[in-house]
Amino acid sequence: MEELWRLVGAAEDDPMMGYGYGYGYGCDGDAHWTPTAVREWWRDRGRIREYLALQRGRFEADDVTSGQGTAAAARDYAAYLDGDLALHLRAYLFRLEEGRAATPTDLLPRL
Incomplete structure (x- = not known):
């Protein structure tokens, strides 16, 4: 459950927001x-x-x-x-x- 909270927090604080750098948190799943x-x-x-x-x-x-x-x-x-x-x-x-x-x-x- 703590792991999920960390993920949610990271997504909310994503400095890239999926813009400018090509990918946000949701776009590199195959690497993980x-x-x-x-x-x-x-x-x-x-x-x-x-x-x-x-x-x-x-x-x-x-x-x-x-x-x-x-x-x-x-x-x-x-x-x-x-x-x-x-x-x-x-x-x-x-x-x-x-x-x-x-x-x-x-x-x-x-x-």
Whole structure:
């Protein structure tokens, strides 16, 4: 959970903001993710659900003052964890392992 907090803090304080230098935090995943790391993250995704549930009240309170929709975004992310993310990660694993995007006839790897 501490690791997630550090990541969120770093993203909020990103001095590059994805501009001028070509990439922000979200654009260099292939330099850091391996198939093993993706599978480990997926296996431990319950920690993310737990974090989102524990922070729900704070997100809602922040929305009252900031109006940024953090609570709704957290709910959407939780739904994504339980929905399309598995398929998207399987496609990403294919690209990491094969070095190319999957075609409709390719069998995607298991998480």
